[in-house]
Each structure stands twice: as structure tokens, then as C-alpha cells.
Amino acid sequence: MARHSQHLKPESWLVAAGRTIEAGAPLNVPPIPASNFLIGQGRSYARNDATPTWEAVEEIVGGLEGGRAVAFASGMAAIAAVFDQLPAGAQVVLPDDCYQGVTGLAMAGEARGRWSVRRLALTDTEGWQQACAVADLVWLESPSNPLLVVADLPAICAAPRKPGTIVAVDNTFATSLNQQPLEFGATLSIQSATKFIGGHSDLLAGVVTTRDEQLWHDLRRSRELTGATPGAFEAFLAARGARTLALRLERAQHNAMELAQRLSHHPLVSCVRYPGLPTHPTHAIACRVLKGFGTIISFDLRGDATFADAVCRNVSLIRHATSLGAVESTMERRAAIAGQEHLPPTLLRLSVGIEDVDDLWADLDGAIRRAAQ
Structure with a gap:
């Protein structure tokens, strides 16, 4: 993949990132529908080792968010991978206004005894700051869906938290151009690439970005074990859509x-x-x-x-x-x-x-x- 100066503005990064640099290589990373690769060059099986097409999307979004990204088959697959990181009996805090897919997944897990769920108004900044000190997953969505409440993410993400607490922000509505949650101190930034990244209503994909190296590896491991991998053509479309x-x-x-x-x-x-x-x-x-x-x-x-x-x-x-x-x-x-x-x-x-x-x-x-x- 291409290497670029950290001084590029986001508009330039969107166009330049996620491309190959070898002479004679295609200008755009093509869709690579390969499940396996010849052994000996560091990549053998797509589900475990990813493909260059997925990695193009990950480089584009990860660079915008200021971390390392993992691409998934859908936004919900990305969200499920985050919840997959929780220990048994975890405490989860969700906004009162939240994407129904997240709510449904969280409530289903609570019904099975996997974790407990508490709801908070996004405007209750002090309540969210206190939640960071006791919860295992603090899930924020800002602006929220569909009431468009904007949370005070800098104040919440800067709050003291217990070791291991994940502060995750669904950044889909804002996009990486309007908001970078990792800069505020969030552990994870999640986007449904189905939406603005793809931009043409023709794909399903999701991306999670983090600066935590171990968590990045754990998210890739979740993708590998659950098989929540993006399709070759979907990843190609996501990278192409991101350019504009x-x-x-x-x-x-x-x-x-x-x-x-x-x-x-x-x-x-x-x-x-x-x-x-x-x-x-x-x-x-x-x-x-x-x-x-x-x-x-x-x-x-x-x-x-x-x-x-x-x-x-x-x-x-x-x-x-x-x-x-x-x-x-x-x-x-x-x-x-x-x-x-x-x-x-x-x-x-x-x-x-x-x-x-x-x-x-x-x-x-x-x-x-x-x-x-």
C-alpha cells in the first residue's frame, strides 16, 4: 500500500490512500476474490490474513480516524465484534436514543445473561463520565439516530475509566471528516461503511478503528473466528466510494x-x-x-x-x-x-x-x- 505524509489534509488522504506503489501495479487496488494464496509470502488464507482489497479500505478509514482499522462484512458485524470483546457479566451503557440494531443486539445478549444493560440520555454528560469508571462498555452514538442529539464527546472520553473499559463511538452520522472520536480519547470509532463511505447504496460493510494495538488484534481475531469478512467487490466499492x-x-x-x-x-x-x-x-x-x-x-x-x-x-x-x-x-x-x-x-x-x-x-x-x- 501507499505511504503518505501525515501532513496530508483529509480531502487529499481520501484520494491518495489505499493504493499500491509498485511500478506496473494497477492504480486502484482491484477486487481480489481470492480465498487462499500461495504460501511463503506472509498471506495464505483470506479469512485469517485479509486481502489487499480489504486493506485498502482499512488504510483509508484508519488514516482518517487516526488509528488502525479492521473491515467487516457490515456495520452490524463490526458492532458485534466490539461486543464480542466483553467478559461474561459485563456492564454495558447505551444511549436512550440509539440505532435499533445496537439496542437489539445488546438486549438479546442481556436476555442470555451475557451482560447487563443500562440506558442514559446523551445529554447527561456527568452520568456518562461516571459510567466510564464502572462500565465495561460505554457505547456512544453522536449525533444519535434518529433524534440527532450531539454528545459532549471530549468531556466524556476524557473521564477517568476503570482498566479495560471500552469507550466506543458510533461515528457513522458524523463521518471521519466531521469528527474523530479517537482524538477525544475514545477507545474505538465505528462506522457503517454501507453509508457515507460507500455512498451509493450498493454495498454492506463496516469498519472499526482503534489505537489500542492489542484490541486491533483481538478485533481481527473476532473477524477470523466468526467469518464476518467483507466481500471482495463490496470492499472495492467502499474504497472507490470513499474517494468522493x-x-x-x-x-x-x-x-x-x-x-x-x-x-x-x-x-x-x-x-x-x-x-x-x-x-x-x-x-x-x-x-x-x-x-x-x-x-x-x-x-x-x-x-x-x-x-x-x-x-x-x-x-x-x-x-x-x-x-x-x-x-x-x-x-x-x-x-x-x-x-x-x-x-x-x-x-x-x-x-x-x-x-x-x-x-x-x-x-x-x-x-x-x-x-x-
Whole structure:
């Protein structure tokens, strides 16, 4: 793989990292669908030793995050590998607003007696600082999904912790360009590469990054033993998608801010959640912690779930679909998702893409007004 100066800016690193340097080698690391390699050159079996395609993704993301990365078959595979590091009877602390996949995995483990789970509001900074001193896994998600609460990560990650405590941050919504949790003192930074890294809704992958050398080896060992390895083509697509992350994020964040401001004045919208708005409860923390406010907006409609579902059906440029972080804008009613029933029934989560912002607004505003007729 290529070696680069530590002085490269993130935008340059995204383009330059994860490439070969040998004369005559392909400029881009190709998809290598090999399960085994000729013995004698340090690599024999892909599940144990990885492939150059996986390593390209790991170099790109690891360099952005300031650590060493391990790539997995999906975001949930990466998350499961983190939980796999816990001892029997561990104490786990989760945010009250959290991705339902993490909640489901944590609760299933608690039901089997593997660990105990406690929930905390992300705004309870003192509570999280105290949790670092007693818990085995402190799991943070900032901004959170889907309420977009921004935690005071510098204060929490700097808190004293008992030996062996893992402070993990799901960095998917922020991306490595807006936030580097390891710089704050987190043990791990996790991203679903399915989202912003890939950026085109065409792959499943996950990445965990750490500065703890032993933990890095343990995570690779978990990947090896569980077989949670990324596919060759998926890894290739993730590396290719990462090249344009900075451009995509810049455009989509601009669109998101504009749409959030327009939605905040819409007569049929009762609440807009976007960290870039001064009205957001954690706006002050976001201004201090984040380099950008992201591309996700959550907003509540005035009406009921039937009205909100009709809005989702009425959009055309915006796609009525789940997931986020891609070039296309997507929207869904989150309380309709299993495990999210506790959310406001009219809350729509909008992942803003790179389309023309006026076209997006015409589609969204038109869908709301048609549903109200």
C-alpha cells in the first residue's frame, strides 16, 4: 500500500490512500476474490490474513480516524465484534436514543445473561463520565439516530475509566471528516461503511478503528473466528466510494442546512431536529465538537402517522427508503420500524443527498401539501 505524509489534509488522504506503489501495479487496488494464496509470502488464507482489497479500505478509514482499522462484512458485524470483546457479566451503557440494531443486539445478549444493560440520555454528560469508571462498555452514538442529539464527546472520553473499559463511538452520522472520536480519547470509532463511505447504496460493510494495538488484534481475531469478512467487490466499492466522500459530504451538508431552515418555517411541520439549527437542544455542543453538522434531518409533521406515511408515498425525487449517507436523498417514518415504536409517530428521517436543493424542496414541500389535501 501507499505511504503518505501525515501532513496530508483529509480531502487529499481520501484520494491518495489505499493504493499500491509498485511500478506496473494497477492504480486502484482491484477486487481480489481470492480465498487462499500461495504460501511463503506472509498471506495464505483470506479469512485469517485479509486481502489487499480489504486493506485498502482499512488504510483509508484508519488514516482518517487516526488509528488502525479492521473491515467487516457490515456495520452490524463490526458492532458485534466490539461486543464480542466483553467478559461474561459485563456492564454495558447505551444511549436512550440509539440505532435499533445496537439496542437489539445488546438486549438479546442481556436476555442470555451475557451482560447487563443500562440506558442514559446523551445529554447527561456527568452520568456518562461516571459510567466510564464502572462500565465495561460505554457505547456512544453522536449525533444519535434518529433524534440527532450531539454528545459532549471530549468531556466524556476524557473521564477517568476503570482498566479495560471500552469507550466506543458510533461515528457513522458524523463521518471521519466531521469528527474523530479517537482524538477525544475514545477507545474505538465505528462506522457503517454501507453509508457515507460507500455512498451509493450498493454495498454492506463496516469498519472499526482503534489505537489500542492489542484490541486491533483481538478485533481481527473476532473477524477470523466468526467469518464476518467483507466481500471482495463490496470492499472495492467502499474504497472507490470513499474517494468522493469529501465532495459528497460538502454538497449534502449544504443541502441539509438549507432544507432544515425551510422546514423550520413550514406550517405543517411542528419540529425540526438538525444540529446546525440554533433551535436544536445540543446546537452549542455541536458547534464545539463537530466540524460539520451532517446530512441527516429529523422532523415531525403536524398530524398523525397516516399523514406522515402519505408524505413518504408522495415524494418522487426523494426516495421512500431506509438507510442513509448516499448520493440520493431518502426518507422514512422511523416509528414504523421495528424497535423504534417509541419515537414520535410523525417523525420522518430525511437523509439529504447531492441533488439540486430547490428540486429537493419542491419535491418535499409538494409531498407534504398533497398529503394534507
